[in-house]
Amino acid sequence: MFLALREIRHEKLRYGLIVGMVVLVSYLVFVLSGLAYGLAQQNTQAISSWGTSKIALNSDANESLSQSLLTTATTDKLALSDHEAYIGQAGVVAKAAGQPKLSAQFVGLQAHQFVARNLKVTSGQRPATARQILVDDSFHDNGYRLGDRVQLNATAGKYTIVGFTHNAKLSVAPVIYGSLGTWRTLSHVTANFKASGVVSNDAHFAPKTAGVQTLTRQQFINKLPGYSAQNTTFTFMIAFLMVIAMVVIAVFLYILTMQKLPNYAVLRAQGIPASVLVKTTISQAMLLVVSGLVIGALLTAATVLALPAGVPMSFNLPLLAGVTVGILLTGVIGALIPVRLILRVDPVSVIGG
Amino acid sequence: MPALTLSHVTKQFGHATNQVTVLEDINFSATAGEVSLVLGPSGSGKSTFLTIAGGIQTPTTGQVQVQDQSLGQLTTKARDALRLNKIGFILQAYNLVPYLTVQDQFSLVDRVKPQGNLSAADLSALLDQLGIGQLTQQFPAELSGGQTQRVAIARALYQNPDIILADEPTAALDSARVAVVGQLLHDLAKQHHKAIVVVTHDLRLRDFADRIYQIMDGQMTVA
Ligand SMILES: Nc1ncnc2c1ncn2[C@@H]1O[C@H](COP(=O)(O)OP(=O)(O)OP(=O)(O)O)[C@@H](O)[C@H]1O
Numbered sequence: 001m002f003l004a005l006r007e008i009r010h011e012k013l014r015y016g017l018i019v020g021m022v023v024l025v026s027y028l029v030f031v032l033s034g035l036a037y038g039l040a041q042q043n044t045q046a047i048s049s050w051g052t053s054k055i056a057l058n059s060d061a062n063e064s065l066s067q068s069l070l071t072t073a074t075t076d077k078l079a080l081s082d083h084e085a086y087i088g089q090a091g092v093v094a095k096a097a098g099q100p101k102l103s104a105q106f107v108g109l110q111a112h113q114f115v116a117r118n119l120k121v122t123s124g125q126r127p128a129t130a131r132q133i134l135v136d137d138s139f140h141d142n143g144y145r146l147g148d149r150v151q152l153n154a155t156a157g158k159y160t161i162v163g164f165t166h167n168a169k170l171s172v173a174p175v176i177y178g179s180l181g182t183w184r185t186l187s188h189v190t191a192n193f194k195a196s197g198v199v200s201n202d203a204h205f206a207p208k209t210a211g212v213q214t215l216t217r218q219q220f221i222n223k224l225p226g227y228s229a230q231n232t233t234f235t236f237m238i239a240f241l242m243v244i245a246m247v248v249i250a251v252f253l254y255i256l257t258m259q260k261l262p263n264y265a266v267l268r269a270q271g272i273p274a275s276v277l278v279k280t281t282i283s284q285a286m287l288l289v290v291s292g293l294v295i296g297a298l299l300t301a302a303t304v305l306a307l308p309a310g311v312p313m314s315f316n317l318p319l320l321a322g323v324t325v326g327i328l329l330t331g332v333i334g335a336l337i338p339v340r341l342i343l344r345v346d347p348v349s350v351i352g353g
Numbered sequence: 354m355p356a357l358t359l360s361h362v363t364k365q366f367g368h369a370t371n372q373v374t375v376l377e378d379i380n381f382s383a384t385a386g387e388v389s390l391v392l393g394p395s396g397s398g399k400s401t402f403l404t405i406a407g408g409i410q411t412p413t414t415g416q417v418q419v420q421d422q423s424l425g426q427l428t429t430k431a432r433d434a435l436r437l438n439k440i441g442f443i444l445q446a447y448n449l450v451p452y453l454t455v456q457d458q459f460s461l462v463d464r465v466k467p468q469g470n471l472s473a474a475d476l477s478a479l480l481d482q483l484g485i486g487q488l489t490q491q492f493p494a495e496l497s498g499g500q501t502q503r504v505a506i507a508r509a510l511y512q513n514p515d516i517i518l519a520d521e522p523t524a525a526l527d528s529a530r531v532a533v534v535g536q537l538l539h540d541l542a543k544q545h546h547k548a549i550v551v552v553t554h555d556l557r558l559r560d561f562a563d564r565i566y567q568i569m570d571g572q573m574t575v576a
């Protein structure tokens with residue numbers, strides 16, 4: 001550490017620039033992966049928040065909840081326990097006097113079932129009647145307030161917002177929770193139809209009823225419109241970004257060490273053990289990369305606070321930890337490659353007599 | 354037993370058609386308590402000779418023996434340790450680490466070799482003798498050529514090595530300083546029983562030498 005710190009102190013500008021570069025690269029990686037992950041989350045937040053592990057749909061629905069309809073004749077045969085709940089999904093446009101129109105996903109629930117019971121209300125309360133709705137926070141961000149009377153599509157009558165909930169997004173649209181009756185109205189179906197599908201938080205839920213297909217949560221999510229394509233795009237984008245970030249940082253540290261080889265040759269001529277040079281290089285590279293990563297993370301946190309609430313950003317900690325460790329490791333390896341060089345050759349060949 | 358022996362050392366650079374032989378069958382030994390001076394014109398192979406003697410360059414053929422150890426048979430690690438403990442190098446250029454103050458150049462040695470170095474009092478006496486006692490907080494870039502050279506001398510002596518190898522230690526010094534350095538090296542040999550090898554084209558150092566050699570066209574002769 002002695003040599004590493006003395007050198008940084010003596011060459012503040014150079015090391016400042018290296019740290020700045022690590023800051024920018026890690027900031028880029030953090031923010032972009034946060035945005036990508038945030039968007040991916042918006043496809044599935046609601047489904048995840050219910051604690052879904054299985055989902056049963058009409059087997060002709062092409063594995064899509066919004067295309068699925070279950071008749072009462074079918075649902076009567078399902079023998080549901082209190083681990084299952086009916087879900088009726090319908091795309092709607094919400095509007096209220098003086099507020100912007102919002103495209104949303106209506107989710108009809110049965111009040112006593114587990115999904116409705118477990119909804120987390122951030123303000124207000126759960127709907128108690130068919131004319132009351134619980135809506136995602138993003139309605140609040142768009143100016144909607146408790147007590148606002150909302151019209152859904154062109155249907156008659158208004159629905160009153162009685163509560164807000166957090167992280168309720170389905171297919172990147174905010175969710176409006178209401179009753180199954182409202183869902184029937186919005187979907188223009190008769191009382192012969194019970195719901196779009198059934199979700200279960202029991203991993204063993206597997207009804208054998210004809211005309212019903214059961215999917216795992218992941219199978220269902222992968223079939224959400226556009227979800228897989230979007231995820232593949234983002235996965236590749238982030239992977240490329242990470243690889244390039246790691247290579248860039250490794251190259252910078254490589255160049256940094258290359259420039260120090262004459263100094264290392266002098267030290268070796270003096271008999272300073274190779275292990276000291278290796279330790280110095282590692283500790284210095286770690287110090288630079290870690291401070292860059294920390295500042296990058298702080299900047300990212302500041303950005304999250306500064307961004308408008310509507311911008312989806314969410315962080316996958318294992319992914320970020322992987323990125324961080326990857327950058328750190330490649331940085332150290334980049335810095336060490338030239339050191340290996342000087343430990344093999346005669347010091348004089350580097351400094352020349 | 355001599356402190357340092359070179360037997361049949363040759364050194365060639367380059368390959369095939371543009372191969373040059375810089376040293377040819379050099380046989381040399383230095384004894385504790387003596388100052389050996391190797392004189393030769395520029396390009397005659399003095400630095401090559403000295404760096405091979407100190408193990409920071411390997412000979413093409415031949416042996417280098419430091420006290421009872423043959424350098425060719427040592428691992429890199431053992432050779433580094435030998436330099437740290439037995440050999441003080443004063444190179445022709447590039448002796449100091451640019452980001453360490455003069456004081457820190459010595460502190461670094463303390464960190465890797467806690468024992469056997471000069472005491473603080475001895476170091477400060479040495480620096481005063483060399484006229485650089487005031488410069489301990491300077492960085493190498495803030496020193497003149499002659500000051501740098503004297504710091505390099507002090508640094509090599511600080512490790513209290515048995516063998517001191519000096520390459521043009523007086524190149525940038527005026528005659529008064531040459532006398533100081535010459536006397537210092539002479540006293541180290543006589544009073545502290547060091548083996549001292551100086552390669553130079555500075556004839557002013559002849560008065561302080563016990564043995565004088567000539568190097569010319571890769572051959573070494575006794576002058
Ligand atoms: N790494 C090398 N590759 C090729 N030639 C070299 C190399 N090092 C030294 N030489 C050649 O070897 C010869 C002797 O070089 P050396 O540095 O030993 O001379 P010197 O006597 O110390 O000269 P000076 O008094 O100018 O310091 C020179 O001709 C030089 O060009």
Ligand SMILES: [Mg+2]
Nearest residue numbers: 353399400445
């Ligand atoms: Mg030379």
